[in-house]
Amino acid sequence: MTKKLLLINPVPKNDVNLGKMLSFMRMPPLNLGYIAALTPKTWDIEIVDENIRHYNGEEADLVCFTSMTYNAPRVYELASHFRARNIPVVMGGIHASMVTHEALQFVDSVVVGEAESVWHRLVTDFENNNLQRVYNGERGSLKNLVQPRKDVYSRKYNIRNVIQTAKGCPMNCDFCSVTAFNGGVYRQRPVEDVLDELETIDSKLVFFVDDNIIGYGKNAEQRSIELFKGIIDRGLNIKWGSQASINFVDNEDVLKYARESGCFGLFVGFESLNESSLKSMHKVRNLESGVGKYREEIRKFQNYGIGVLGGFILGNDEDKKDIFERTSDFILDSNIDGSQFSFLTPLPGTNLYQRLKEENRLLYTYYPHDWIYYDVFNVVFRPKNMTPEELEEGALNVYKATASVPKSLRRAFTSLVRTRNVLSAVAAYSSNRGYASIFSRKYGSR
């Protein structure tokens, strides 16, 4: 009899999160597309992405959850329902990899690290009634990867084509768990493999989910140029967005070919307007040019028709109460297209978590329940120079000052004038309003 694998991207009920609020940027969970592709063809596969709809009692022979920290309690809640019916539950993803001992209390099996290298063995073990408690994934080469199964994705995503071209980051920023999860080596897929995958897509809007599309070092930068040129040479005619470090603007060829290949916008982690905060985060790339260059760098992106969605982290130890007004002023007078403000969040597996724990500054430690607060939109630690309430209030005020409906419209218009790119302006408006609505739902009643 055909067996059924249920793959679930969990989202806490009533949660106000990015996947729900940023509908313009709603995308399928790529890791589950890879798991589907690596599962033997004899299996039926269904993906339940709770950003689209909640789990509704579907039956399965085997269930696999992906996890981030904030949604781990939802995994454990659903896992208990499946296990009560003797349906084995597997959990992978970054949270299960960082706190494996916790996950093992709630699920049958945990995949630690990248699942691609162990998934086939796991399924075989299940079929032989020999499921192991832990599978340690290896960080393998990204050559000749299978193509993720897009046919199992819902049709309700605005961006259906999610593609990864590289993994890993050598920077190991204080607050980020990418290095711990994907390793400190920047591993790249061959350009031709990525271009071949792009040939198979069914719509022209693409998001490259790399943490940094131009990578680290000159060789990686040249590879990104080759990728962009390849998109142009093959006449793929796509529109794409991604994430990049700020030194994307240092090489005019990177900007030129990115734009010509269809880049409409990039998420860039500016992180802070305090250089002392950047130092404590170990945000080396940003410090190389310095905060004083941020405006000029934003303008360079825009001159090439690329909108910038800047990420800013509030609540660093060096932030005093003036950070809110300084940040709002910067956002408005730099004319950055989009902006995301989040709270410094100590995620398990990061240096930051370890430090704040040792300093006894974590506010929510009733785990696993309290992981729901670790979604970057709640203050989960005691800041140094203000109270948690002042930090929340200050962030809400930054959103009010920069992303109200009139302000977001004005910023989208400026984005259009500067980038001459309608898609950049639309992305800027919808991201500004999406993030603002998360904050107003959480804190707007104050």
Ligand code: SF4
């Ligand atoms: S924040 Fe970016 S640069 Fe820093 S470790 Fe994470 S992925 Fe790397």
